[in-house]
Amino acid sequence: xxxxxxxxxxxxxxxxxxxxxxxxxxxxxxxxxxxxxxxxxxxxxxxxxxxxxxxxxxxxxxxxxxxxxxxxxxxxxxxxxxxxxxxxxxxxxxxxxxxxxxxxxxxxxxxxxxxxxxxxxxxxxxxxxxxxxxxxxxxxxxxxxxxxxxxxxxxxxxxxxxxxxxxxxxxxxxxxxxxxxxxxxxxxxxxxxxxxxxxxxxxxxxxxxxxxxxxxxxxxxxxxxxxxxxxxxxxxxxxxxxxxxxxxxxxxxxxxxxxxxxxxxxxxxxxxxxxxxxxxxxxxxxxxxxxxxxxxxxxxxxxxxxxxxxxxxxxxxxxxxxxxxxxxxxxxxxxxxxxxxxxxxxxxxxxxxxxxxxxxxxxxxxx
Amino acid sequence: xxxxxxxxxxxxxxxxxxxxxxxxxxxxxxxxxxxxxxxxxxxxxxxxxxxxxxxxxxxxxxxxxxxxxxxxxxxxxxxxxxxxxxxxxxxxxxxxxxxxxxxxxxxxxxxxxxxxxxxxxxxxxxxxxxxxxxxxxxxxxxxxxxxxxxxxxxxxxxxxxxxxxxxxxxxxxxxxxxxxxxxxx
Numbered sequence: 001x002x003x004x005x006x007x008x009x010x011x012x013x014x015x016x017x018x019x020x021x022x023x024x025x026x027x028x029x030x031x032x033x034x035x036x037x038x039x040x041x042x043x044x045x046x047x048x049x050x051x052x053x054x055x056x057x058x059x060x061x062x063x064x065x066x067x068x069x070x071x072x073x074x075x076x077x078x079x080x081x082x083x084x085x086x087x088x089x090x091x092x093x094x095x096x097x098x099x100x101x102x103x104x105x106x107x108x109x110x111x112x113x114x115x116x117x118x119x120x121x122x123x124x125x126x127x128x129x130x131x132x133x134x135x136x137x138x139x140x141x142x143x144x145x146x147x148x149x150x151x152x153x154x155x156x157x158x159x160x161x162x163x164x165x166x167x168x169x170x171x172x173x174x175x176x177x178x179x180x181x182x183x184x185x186x187x188x189x190x191x192x193x194x195x196x197x198x199x200x201x202x203x204x205x206x207x208x209x210x211x212x213x214x215x216x217x218x219x220x221x222x223x224x225x226x227x228x229x230x231x232x233x234x235x236x237x238x239x240x241x242x243x244x245x246x247x248x249x250x251x252x253x254x255x256x257x258x259x260x261x262x263x264x265x266x267x268x269x270x271x272x273x274x275x276x277x278x279x280x281x282x283x284x285x286x287x288x289x290x291x292x293x294x295x296x297x298x299x300x301x302x303x304x305x306x307x308x309x310x311x312x313x314x315x316x317x318x319x320x321x322x323x324x325x326x327x328x329x330x331x332x333x334x335x336x337x338x339x340x341x342x343x344x345x346x347x348x349x350x351x352x353x354x355x356x357x358x359x360x361x362x363x364x365x366x367x
Numbered sequence: 368x369x370x371x372x373x374x375x376x377x378x379x380x381x382x383x384x385x386x387x388x389x390x391x392x393x394x395x396x397x398x399x400x401x402x403x404x405x406x407x408x409x410x411x412x413x414x415x416x417x418x419x420x421x422x423x424x425x426x427x428x429x430x431x432x433x434x435x436x437x438x439x440x441x442x443x444x445x446x447x448x449x450x451x452x453x454x455x456x457x458x459x460x461x462x463x464x465x466x467x468x469x470x471x472x473x474x475x476x477x478x479x480x481x482x483x484x485x486x487x488x489x490x491x492x493x494x495x496x497x498x499x500x501x502x503x504x505x506x507x508x509x510x511x512x513x514x515x516x517x518x519x520x521x522x523x524x525x526x527x528x529x530x531x532x533x534x535x536x537x538x539x540x541x542x543x544x545x546x547x548x549x550x551x552x
């Protein structure tokens with residue numbers, strides 16, 4: 001009897017210890033799980049948008065039934081309304097913007113016609129955190145179109161004064177998290193144009209000192225969550241420029257140690273939600289460079305990288321939790337998912353999250 | 368649904384008892400069925416409840432064992448699931464009650480409206496059972512039948528659950544044979 005009781009007690013302690021040690025997915029130190037949700041991918045060659053459910057925990061992507069869903073001609077850039085109810089794409093081929101409604105039950109996207117005209121060859125979209133304004137960079141017409149967004153049906157109405165002239169061949173936009181400032185990369189010139197954004201209408205007014213000098217072939221922009229720093233990939237120079245943002249005027253000044261080296265052909269830049277890490281996608285060297293960010297100076301320190309991606313990676317997006325980095329690979333027609341080590345910012349492991357029949361251009365998460 | 372349950376309970380409560388030991392040779396069931404369709408497996412945010420019908424004739428070969436075929440369909444706006452399956456059934460009579468279990472294999476077909484009509488067919492394996500309650504020599508009420516249905520539609524695996532209830536028409540009988548002792552010489 002005593003032996004049985006002791007055995008039972010020992011077994012119970014072992015079981016409790018085992019249960020306490022179970023940490024869900026058994027992930028290594030520094031990793032956090034995905035929050036799940038939905039993700040959307042612009043597929044230009046299919047003239048469509050693919051819709052995915054994101055598994056909570058693993059961050060795996062599963063295409064919803066019926067995906068991809070038809071849209072405009074050659075969608076290249078994509079954003080989701082903060083409500084999660086609407087998705088927008090900039091259609092390079094059609095020089096317009098598509099609006100999709102989202103069926104929250106089935107994950108189906110349904111385009112609302114007619115499409116909204118934009119400038120010639122729109123290449124980049126940005127939306128403010130409130131979902132009230134949409135900005136479109138028009139590469140061939142050298143303008144930025146600004147629209148107000150209806151919260152009820154997601155429809156777009158062009159703001160007074162739009163489109164606003166900007167630098168030559170604008171290819172990328174970045175809106176500061178507060179929505180106060182908009183920055184535009186002019187790919188033909190080593191310049192970034194800065195604008196203050198009028199509340200409500202979204203009208204653009206150049207900030208003092210604009211435009212600002214960066215490297216040759218600016219291709220992508222990212223603003224840190226603190227709104228202190230802007231990073232710009234310089235495609236021709238294979239560098240990244242870091243700039244400090246004046247919180248009052250929006251004026252940019254070069255940050256410490258800027259510019260810094262990247263891989264070959266830096267085409268996309270993104271900052272993690274905590275503002276600690278920077279990731280640069282290098283299309284020619286088929287990899288991702290990772291850096292830590294000094295919160296006070298904006299200077300960056302390269303991590304032991306680069307990390308191999310697929311063939312011709314064209315864009316990178318972090319999930320809202322900052323758990324994974326997803327890279328769209330143009331030639332390998334797939335999306336690589338990198339686990340992020342929260343302690344170091346490194347990318348210790350990667351898998352192919354999904355394979356598409358045609359090249360993905362950009363991915364966005366619904367929050 | 369609530370009215371149907373009340374009617375079923377009243378029917379059982381007022382049923383005339385049958386002679387024990389009898390088992391029908393043939394049973395034909397028809398009634399209502401509800402399926403919890405595992406639509407989450409192919410991208411829906413949740414599983415989906417569908418309402419429809421079930422129809423199944425069964426032939427008991429020997430006492431306690433027979434074969435059964437099933438045809439069922441459940442529907443919702445823009446979505447349906449249908450199946451046709453056959454397999455063995457095992458029956459255990461107990462007074463007016465008859466417990467049964469079955470294993471069915473066949474084909475399932477589903478149509479979903481998502482970005483256009485999406486239709487697919489897959490093998491279905493159904494495991495389940497239930498209870499019939501005799502209310503007359505020819506009729507019984509199927510108090511419940513619950514099934515687990517395994518399908519692989521739309522390149523995904525579904526774990527579906529179905530509940531059915533209705534009326535059973537029965538004829539023929541398989542009487543229980545009793546052993547008798549040989550008389551003393």
